[in-house]
């Protein structure tokens with residue numbers, strides 16, 4: 496099934512516009528500016544609207560259906576966020592405006608800094624980084640600056656669990672550290688013995704995602720943090736999974752020294768397709784002087800007649816700027832709105848329902864799909880998309896078949912430590928009915944795998960394009976494959 500293009504729908508003489516009668520004498524168009532070869536399609540307005548509306552609906556979206564992409568926190572994005580982000584005072588502010596004229600924007604940023612400190616249990620927050628990965632780079636650069644400031648220049652090793660997101664080793668290597676992988680033990684925790692064997696005076700730190708990408712809270716977290724600190728290292732928290740903890744536990748209280756928040760995940764900004772994002776970084780007291788700036792500060796306290804005056808400061812030993820101007824301001828407005836609408840109790844419910852939903856789904860699927868780390872999960876869980884009695888079926892086949900049932904596939908082939916991984920994160924915003932329908936589809940697919948494996952191998956059957964060469968599609972992207980006159 497191929498969509499007809501607007502050119503194929505074209506009918507000679509059909510027209511979608513009408514100009515008012517000219518009130519000036521007609522004059523010929525200047526020569527050379529009009530392309531005779533343009534060959535525009537001829538369509539009515541309603542044809543054009545229907546065509547493009549239909550094309551837009553071919554995109555799967557969180558507003559269109561369930562999106563259980565693990566590690567991505569594809570929760571519903573409340574529409575009120577979009578309203579506030581579009582308020583003219585925010586949307587039309589220019590980053591070079593004099594500071595007195597953007598006091599409202601700065602007030603919002605200041606309060607968001609304060610709220611993120613409170614939520615994460617940190618002494619300072621910088622809103623600069625523009626994504627989780629950039630927050631990671633910022634965080635490891637802060638760790639590097641901290642050790643250097645103490646003349647502690649031998650520390651060049653950064654430990655990373657083998658369940659880590661690919662951005663962790665990438666940013667660590669970019670910051671000049673040696674990446675040391677840590678194995679995961681049989682219960683899905685960091686292997687404490689291997690960790691201890693690396694705890695010496697060359698240890699710069701550990702980068703930890705908690706709950707980790709298996710959706711498990713590290714049962715030895717306090718011992719892990721203590722071992723790293725005892726050796727003189729610092730602990731970086733990858734905060735991408737904060738959705739499981741928000742309002743319940745604070746990473747700063749657990750001993751994490753520096754962490755990024757993925758505002759677009761935990762605090763709801765549409766982020767399918769790669770952005771925009773925002774990755775503020777929170778730090779404990781001993782790291783606040785290294786934060787990237789500018790930070791928003793109250794420079795004159797409020798009086799009875801006047802609100803406070805906000806200004807911008809650079810911390811004394813700052814690692815510098817990591818982003819032009821003030822970070823991704825539109826995402827900051829959305830996160831501010833989201834936090835403000837929910838309040839402390841609402842945020843806590845986010846984590847509680849996210850964990851409940853994940854465990855509900857897990858309990859329905861367990862037994863029919865194998866669960867390599869069999870524990871109560873946090874906000875997501877990882878199944879194996881393979882069965883011994885139908886070896887020809889892979890996670891990819893299951894993912895593609897789910898599309899025929901109207902669902903976006905879960906994350907597959909990540910984390911790398913689970914073979915044929917299917918990583919499922921339902922989020923807190925889904926109803927029991929949706930979770931049941933999704934579980935039913937996966938259970939049906941498990942039956943089909945035995946009864947009619949070819950239907951999985953050939954899936955998806957219902958989409959305009961079938962299985963793509965995903966590597967070629969990414970490397971050799973052709974966005975316009977039809978030209979007029981073809």
Ligand SMILES: *Cc1c(COP(=O)(O)O)cnc(C)c1O
Pocket residue numbers: 566567626627628629660662663704708733735736757772773774
């Ligand atoms: C999403 C994610 C990141 C990277 O965040 P981006 O905002 O996509 O750069 C890092 N770690 C984990 C565990 C993630 O899920």
